[in-house]
Ligand SMILES: Nc1ncnc2c1ncn2[C@@H]1O[C@H](COP(=O)(O)OP(=O)(O)OP(=O)(O)O)[C@@H](O)[C@H]1O
């Protein structure tokens with residue numbers, strides 16, 4: 001069985017963070033492990049509290065995982081402070097972790113901040129450069145590039161700028177565009193678009209977490225990056241189309257959309 005680790009925050013309402021990641025990994029018929037960076041008290045309407053792990057306790061979780069069941073791929077989501085970012089980078093280097101997907105989670109769909117201001121510098125200088133691929137959404141790509149992004153051309157410009165300090169792949173997600181949901185994969189060799197029409201579903205809590213975990217699963221299975229992104233895009237599109245409607249705000253995705261037995265892993 002393929003093994004995938006998520007390093008992220010817990011979402012008490014189960015739609016994003018660790019819970020979305022474990023659901024995604026399980027739906028791919030893979031074995032999920034987790035290192036929790038923070039507890040959040042949140043639901044579909046917002047984030048109402050954050051309790052960070054200590055850097056030492058994050059390190060202890062990572063030691064337990066890597067010394068026993070080394071993961072074939074790692075997804076990193078919410079990491080709210082610079083000290084935890086540093087310890088994650090140190091441990092992933094110590095254990096020579098491969099197939100790293102970094103989702104630079106800064107702000108939740110509901111608008112609540114999930115990262116302290118001083119952490120963005122450590123994220124950019126230390127964590128993003130070790131990613132096999134990074135997956136910013138449009139507001140995150142604006143922060144990372146310093147450019148405003150209004151259309152797909154701006155996405156290409158921003159990706160080029162981010163590539164000056166990120167050697168791996170850069171997937172700028174287009175979920176925040178208005179008529180399409182086109183994602184751009186930019187690497188130093190080539191770029192490619194992954195296009196879908198926008199699905200009119202207000203329940204998008206956890207789309208970013210789910211996409212990055214699905215990419216990690218595909219990397220664990222050994223697919224080339226371009227195939228991983230297409231398969232993950234198909235997974236998120238299916239989970240959005242399957243129209244779950246829970247909660248009073250932007251609700252979670254439906255991870256049970258695949259017909260039994262259709263997953264190829
Ligand atoms: N309405 C939609 N229709 C189709 N695909 C969508 C829609 N919204 C988001 N997506 C897709 O979902 C994935 C996540 O994109 P998005 O830009 O929403 O990330 P995000 O903002 O990090 O997510 P989150 O809502 O978890 O913060 C991308 O592949 C994007 O194209």
Ligand SMILES: Cc1ncc(COP(=O)(O)O)c(N)n1
Nearest residue numbers: 009016017078108109205206
């Ligand atoms: C613990 C945690 N991690 C990530 C997100 C981002 O997901 P979203 O933007 O869909 O709310 C979140 N809300 N909570």
